[in-house]
Amino acid sequence: MLFKTIAKSEFKRLVEDLLKEEEVIGPKKIGEREDGKAIHQFLPVQSYGELDLEYGRTEYSAKTYFLPYKETLSKYKFSNDNWQQEIEYRLKPRFMIGLHACDINALLRLDKVLARDSYPSPYYISRRRNTFIVGIDHPPLEDCFCRAVGADVVTQGFELYLTSLGDRYFVSINSDRGFNLLKKYAIHDVTDEDTQAYLEVRREHAAGQKPLNLHDIPNLLDIEFYSDVWRQWGQKCLNCGSCAMVCPTCYCYGVSERVSMGGDEGEKSRQLYSCNLKDFACVAGNHNFRPDPATRLKYRYYHQHRGFTETFESPLCVGCNRCGRVCLAGINPPAIFNDLQAEGGA
Amino acid sequence: MKQILEPYDITREREMMLPLDYNRRSQLKHYDKTYKAEITNIIRLTEMEKLFQVRIIDDTERERFTFLPGQFVMVEVPGYGEIPISISSSFTHKGFIELCIRKVGLVTTVLHNAKRGCKVGIRGPFGTHFPMEQMRGNNILLIAGGLGLAPLRAPIFHVIENRSYYKDVYILYGTKESNLLLFTYQYEEWDRIADINLRVIAEQGSKDWKGEIGLITDLLDEVDVDPGETNAIVCGPPVMFKFVCQRLTDMGIPMHRMFVSLERRMHCGMGKCCRCNIGSTYTCVDGPVFDYWTVMNLQEAI
Ligand SMILES: Cc1cc2nc3c(=O)[nH]c(=O)nc-3n(C[C@H](O)[C@H](O)[C@H](O)COP(=O)(O)OP(=O)(O)OC[C@H]3O[C@@H](n4cnc5c(N)ncnc54)[C@H](O)[C@@H]3O)c2cc1C
Ligand code: SF4
Ligand code: SF4
Ligand code: FES
Secondary structure (H helix, E strand, O other), X not given: OEEEEEEHHHHHHHHHHHHHHOEEEEEEEEEEOOOOOEEEEEEEOOOHHHOOOOOOOEOOOHHHHOOOXXXXXXXXXXXXXXXXXXXXXXXXXXXXXXXXXXXXXXXHXXXXXXXXXXXXXXXXXXXXXXXXXXXXXOOOOOOOOHHHHOOOOOOOOOOEEEEEEOOEEEEEEOOHHHHHHHOOOOXXXXXXXXXXXXXXXXXXXXXXOOOOOOOOHHHHHHHOXXXXXXXXXXXXXXXXXXXXXXXXXXXXXXXXXXXXOOOOEEEXXXXXXXXXXXXXXXXXXXXXXXXXXXXXXXXXXXXXXXXXXXXXXXXXXXXXXXXXXHOOOOOOHHHHHHHHHHHOOO | OOOOOOOOOOOOHHHHOOOOOOOOHHHHHHOOOOEXXXXXXXXXXXXXXXXXXXXXXXXXXXXXXXXXXXOEEEEEEOOOEEEEEEOOOOHHHOOEEEEEEEOOOHHHHHXXXXXXXXXXXXXXXXXXXXXXXXXXXXXXXXXXXXXXXXXXXXXHHHHHHOHHHOOOEEEEEEEEEHHHOOOHHXXXXXXXXXXXXXXXXXXXXXXXXXXXXXOHHHHHOOOOOOHHHEEEEEEOOHHHHHHHHHHHHHHOOOHHHEEEEOOOOOOOOOOOOOOOEEOOEEOOOOOOEEEHHHHHHOOOOO
């Protein structure tokens, strides 16, 4: 990896140049909570001022720009007892600025399933390849656990990664397109002083996060498959699916089709789904393989922390705790792990 | 002014492979492409089931379409939906395939109303198959309950076409009521083949039913094979294969030589939508055909 520094004023100029030509998406303040804290969302921005790079968290993850809630898979044109299938992938380039380490790691984990495993998805890869990603370091939030799932450090999956050092950014450059963009601006070689300052910031960030003990979780998920923990938490679950919608890594979906009013066109589309929704595993004849909320809740954790680990050697979850924050029933990963470990006598 | 970032056209295959590596490159192009297929014949089997003979229209696509017994395809009625259906014909016929479909909901009803000549979409084939090569030189028990005869026909045809590969062959088929029996017109043909033992049984017989009355497991009483040299393929609802496999285990047949086909909700067939998940197993790619030992070890499989 290549390292450079860039003055914040110069970075601003870079973003402003981008804004003239391209779609730029970043953390934008959209309101305030009752306690006065800002609410942010990844949204298209029109000016540098709208981009709040010091943000703490976004309610929704950046996933929606790669896996939209609803995406057309193919279109059909009907004529005289025949039909024609048309497939289009999204090609328009996009810049996403201000992704935190967890959100970039989330994309890397999604890549494993959607871009590298058998049957790679061209819909996803096209969006991924056409997105230029600028990440940014941030002090840990009070309720995340990214370090416990190895998602606090990113070494790939972005073009540029910024670490704020007062009036300048320390920039890690990970791709030629990142370098090509940056070299049109005033950038500086890294001095010893910069490196020291950078490492100091990283140390502070690492020290700031409350550790979470994930000891034996993949194992406990299997052994405690029939544990009472699931019944207790399952009773509270509202089966609303919000946790999966805000999660940067939940990718399950459903496919449905419809015919236009005129009957001459059809569309096949994919909607993100959630394994907490009641009919997730329901088949014809109303047979539901996961009839009760407890099993459905369990499967979300099972997939995130055991299923994915079995295949890809790391949990799918990146520890952002968005699911915990959004849940009206107060269901959150640290609490579930705690109960599982207590049950398992760990 | 020129765009700062060049659009990356993923359909220009070679380039799009650069940054990420894949092991099924060619699939990328076909990810969501359906083969257009024409319904060439519709055969009414019972009130609820029809057999659809379909033919992939494009000559090259049809020639290239190969599958193995036990695999399934995603059948799409554009504008209505897409459903997983087992291939119910011999794999030597390639892109001329037969699908036996029970009318249960939206897509299956649209299909039942379809006429000869209608065009449907076919994606696949997907999933695991019955390991027919591995069973060579052994006895084979082909056991089906109800609609289970649909997926079982693929291995049945294979065994008939390659009878000499196998020792004793039994086809055992049972349903709840005698008028629900499928493919009745084929029993005589199968039965006349010297050296294939066909037995059909129904739990309840209609007035004109002259066959046997009882449970599918009753038929196993008269099967006399060396369990050490026997394989079984069991297709049917979970309750049925649970009892049958239990009986086979009692007879001494090892669990890893019994094969069953599982059913789950499916929306992709490619291990992506997660709808078919059983624990960390994907029924669409790791299954639908599993050996019974694996099924016993899957949490909540049956
Ligand atoms: C591997 C496999 C092989 C199958 N082979 C056959 C076969 O040979 N013959 C046959 O008649 N049926 C078969 N089925 C079952 C068949 O897929 C369902 O009956 C069918 O999906 C019902 O669709 P529908 O739109 O008519 O029903 P609806 O109830 O309207 O279903 C709506 C949607 O739910 C999903 N769904 C409902 N039931 C099932 C189910 N059992 N399995 C998977 N998805 C479901 C589908 O996505 C469907 O589009 C098979 C299922 C699987 C998993
Ligand atoms: S865990 Fe919470 S957010 Fe998720 S479905 Fe249940 S109630 Fe909704
Ligand atoms: S903490 Fe929750 S929302 Fe965040 S990645 Fe893990 S499961 Fe998803
Ligand atoms: S059917 Fe989509 S993952 Fe198996």
